[in-house]
Amino acid sequence: MMDKIVYSPVGIIHTGFHDKKDAPIQGVFAKDARGEIEIFKQYADGLEDVEGFSHLILIYHFHRSDGNSLISTPFLDDETHGIFSIRHFNRPNPVGLSIVKLENVKGNILEISEVDILDGTPLLDLKPFIPFFDHRDNAKTGWLNNPNIDMARGEPGKHRSK
Amino acid sequence: MMDKIVYSPVGIIHTGFHDKKDAPIQGVFAKDARGEIEIFKQYADGLEDVEGFSHLILIYHFHRSDGNSLISTPFLDDETHGIFSIRHFNRPNPVGLSIVKLENVKGNILEISEVDILDGTPLLDLKPFIPFFDHRDNAKTGWLNNPNIDMARGEPGKHRSK
Numbered sequence: 210m211m212d213k214i215v216y217s218p219v220g221i222i223h224t225g226f227h228d229k230k231d232a233p234i235q236g237v238f239a240k241d242a243r244g245e246i247e248i249f250k251q252y253a254d255g256l257e258d259v260e261g262f263s264h265l266i267l268i269y270h271f272h273r274s275d276g277n278s279l280i281s282t283p284f285l286d287d288e289t290h291g292i293f294s295i296r297h298f299n300r301p302n303p304v305g306l307s308i309v310k311l312e313n314v315k316g317n318i319l320e321i322s323e324v325d326i327l328d329g330t331p332l333l334d335l336k337p338f339i340p341f342f343d344h345r346d347n348a349k350t351g352w353l354n355n356p357n358i359d360m361a362r363g364e365p366g367k368h369r370s371k
Numbered sequence: 372m373m374d375k376i377v378y379s380p381v382g383i384i385h386t387g388f389h390d391k392k393d394a395p396i397q398g399v400f401a402k403d404a405r406g407e408i409e410i411f412k413q414y415a416d417g418l419e420d421v422e423g424f425s426h427l428i429l430i431y432h433f434h435r436s437d438g439n440s441l442i443s444t445p446f447l448d449d450e451t452h453g454i455f456s457i458r459h460f461n462r463p464n465p466v467g468l469s470i471v472k473l474e475n476v477k478g479n480i481l482e483i484s485e486v487d488i489l490d491g492t493p494l495l496d497l498k499p500f501i502p503f504f505d506h507r508d509n510a511k512t513g514w515l516n517n518p519n520i521d522m523a524r525g526e527p528g529k530h531r532s533k
Contacts, residue, residue, distance in 0.1 A: 216375070256455050257453030258453055279414065293427075336458055341397075
């Protein structure tokens, strides 16, 4: 069994969110939140044909994670839950996942929107979002019911107060 | 900028797929493919409330990745594409993403189905799948059109010949 797994960032994500309290909880509720992905030059050839996809899956390192709690309170609830039942950034491995909208490709720069990511975030991987693979109908969402979801809608920065 | 990012597995994924050519291309097309996630004991408290979710997002290390090519041929096409436009495991950072169905929780063991993952895969993170966050309507899927998708349907092991 591998004990340590070592990655190197393939790029960096630039956004207008410099502080955790300013970032949207989820990108899908932040249609106007824009940013750029800078893919490092040595990986730019890997972007071929990416412009044909409207949405991308970003896997990144929560570089501002400041702890690791197995039980935590998410931004959308007042109750505690296990860390694997929530999306909080203080995780055993602080790996983040976001689906963003691809607006434009300019060389090694990807202009994106629907962004919930802090400025300066190291990007680990980029995958095409493919509904045929990534949608699941009738998924049960446990503690996260509709009233919680309603809290998440609205303007960036309004709801991430904790 | 962080140069190296180091993670430790939080668990290991056990499946019946011991060889790349046997594994399904995508779990959504392999309803009967079963497996187990063994969360290491020291992380088991993080599973609280996970049983309320029907689907989980697994982020894992492609431990059988055997190279890193920026231009590659996916399993669903005969043409080459940039690695960030496909899901192939030979990536700059070999990080895998799967959405699986949660069948049962038994202590630190999660019984899952719709699995497209090789046996012995180190798990980096587990997140709840939440359609409100993770669905996007009318997503464009570039080179991956419907005839390609039709190739992916069917029984595990029938289509991953390359």
